[in-house]
Amino acid sequence: MKKQNLLIKYGLPEDVRFCKKCTVSNQRPRITFDESGVCSACNFAEYKRNKVDWNERERELIDLCDRYRKSNGEYDVIVPCSGGKDGSFVAHQLKYKYGMNPLTVTWAPLKPTEIGRRNLDSFIDSGFDNILGKPNGVVTRRLTKLSLVHLGDPFQPFIYGQANFPMHMALKYNVSLIMYGENGEVEYGGDMTNAYRPDRDIQDHDKQYFSGMPPEFWEEYGISQADLKPFKSPSFDKLMENETKIHFMGHYKFWDPQENFYYCTENTGFKINPERSSGTYSKYASLDDQFDGFHYYLGFIKFGIGRTTSDSAHEIRDGKITREEGVALVRRYDDEFPKKYLQEFLQYCDISEEELTEVIDSWRSDHLWEQKAGVWCLKKPIWAED
Ligand SMILES: [Zn+2]
Numbered sequence: 017m018k019k020q021n022l023l024i025k026y027g028l029p030e031d032v033r034f035c036k037k038c039t040v041s042n043q044r045p046r047i048t049f050d051e052s053g054v055c056s057a058c059n060f061a062e063y064k065r066n067k068v069d070w071n072e073r074e075r076e077l078i079d080l081c082d083r084y085r086k087s088n089g090e091y092d093v094i095v096p097c098s099g100g101k102d103g104s105f106v107a108h109q110l111k112y113k114y115g116m117n118p119l120t121v122t123w124a125p126l127k128p129t130e131i132g133r134r135n136l137d138s139f140i141d142s143g144f145d146n147i148l149g150k151p152n153g154v155v156t157r158r159l160t161k162l163s164l165v166h167l168g169d170p171f172q173p174f175i176y177g178q179a180n181f182p183m184h185m186a187l188k189y190n191v192s193l194i195m196y197g198e199n200g201e202v203e204y205g206g207d208m209t210n211a212y213r214p215d216r217d218i219q220d221h222d223k224q225y226f227s228g229m230p231p232e233f234w235e236e237y238g239i240s241q242a243d244l245k246p247f248k249s250p251s252f253d254k255l256m257e258n259e260t261k262i263h264f265m266g267h268y269k270f271w272d273p274q275e276n277f278y279y280c281t282e283n284t285g286f287k288i289n290p291e292r293s294s295g296t297y298s299k300y301a302s303l304d305d306q307f308d309g310f311h312y313y314l315g316f317i318k319f320g321i322g323r324t325t326s327d328s329a330h331e332i333r334d335g336k337i338t339r340e341e342g343v344a345l346v347r348r349y350d351d352e353f354p355k356k357y358l359q360e361f362l363q364y365c366d367i368s369e370e371e372l373t374e375v376i377d378s379w380r381s382d383h384l385w386e387q388k389a390g391v392w393c394l395k396k397p398i399w400a401e402d
Pocket residue numbers: 035036037038039040054055056057058059
């Protein structure tokens with residue numbers, strides 16, 4: 017299998033550097049570091065803590081709700097929500113604190129977990145209308161395999177739907193406002209273009225979420241236009257006509273995933289996983305899909321940034337753990353292979369274990385990986401920093 021060139025594909029710096037404050041490295045696509053070696057996400061966390069007047073931001077939110085509230089029985093805001101802690105927090109606050117009438121929309125996981133499904137049901141039971149979008153299983157499986165091989169990420173078809181389904185529903189129900197949780201690019205490191213505004217341009221989708229490969233890309237691989245339709249964005253003209261706006265709750269409310277978790281435990285019946293998720297120490301984030309372990313594991317292979325790195329980096333920024341604790345956790349869990357759902361994943365993608373290993377190895381860049389006595393090792397892990 018042809019080796020992928022990640023330096024070119026993602027414009028990664030060849031020299032691996034870690035943030036001085038958290039555990040993330042400069043290999044995270046689109047992240048930037050300042051002259052003192054601190055990442056954009058850590059600087060943004062400082063800004064959130066020290067510079068933002070959150071009372072003022074809440075007034076902005078109340079203004080926004082006043083502008084969009086319909087009070088005629090129609091939905092007035094679309095909230096993308098899997099039943100997880102973040103979307104549930106947003107929907108619950110908008111409905112019960114700010115008097116909105118949200119329609120919550122869920123793009124189905126590739127393969128739902130029991131706990132994920134239960135959390136979605138409890139969320140709906142706590143007082144919300146919900147529409148579940150579930151695309152053709154054959155097409156989704158083919159797209160999952162194609163993305164695994166050609167993008168090094170089996171989650172791409174899910175990401176298409178997650179980004180585009182809420183816009184389809186916004187058009188269908190004549191709702192102009194879509195409220196997401198946090199702006200991941202800004203909170204976790206990435207493109208800072210939208211850091212200081214409450215919304216983002218719909219055009220940014222392609223660049224930030226689709227790695228420059230929108231659903232149309234797969235026509236070349238024999239997926240028909242009709243089969244790709246549920247994954248595609250609605251037409252730009254229609255979105256403009258509907259005056260569709262995408263806002264982030266993280267702009268209006270201090271965004272703290274752990275606090276969202278406590279909030280949803282109390283208000284939407286959210287339950288944590290009894291066991292930690294593979295590749296990390298955490299039990300409360302990203303619980304919905306049996307295959308998300310493969311998404312995170314491939315991220316670890318491609319960028320040296322596994323699930324523990326991501327979890328610990330934001331928990332350090334949120335003041336929940338120290339950098340030293342974060343580094344120890346990364347060392348312990350970051351490289352863990354998601355073996356729990358391996359058989360289901362192989363079957364789903366119609367791929368053998370040997371083929372999967374070949375695909376994984378094709379995404380190991382020489383600037384990150386070397387073999388020592390037949391075992392793949394990171395050349396510069398965070399615990400061996402100079
Ligand atoms: Zn940092």
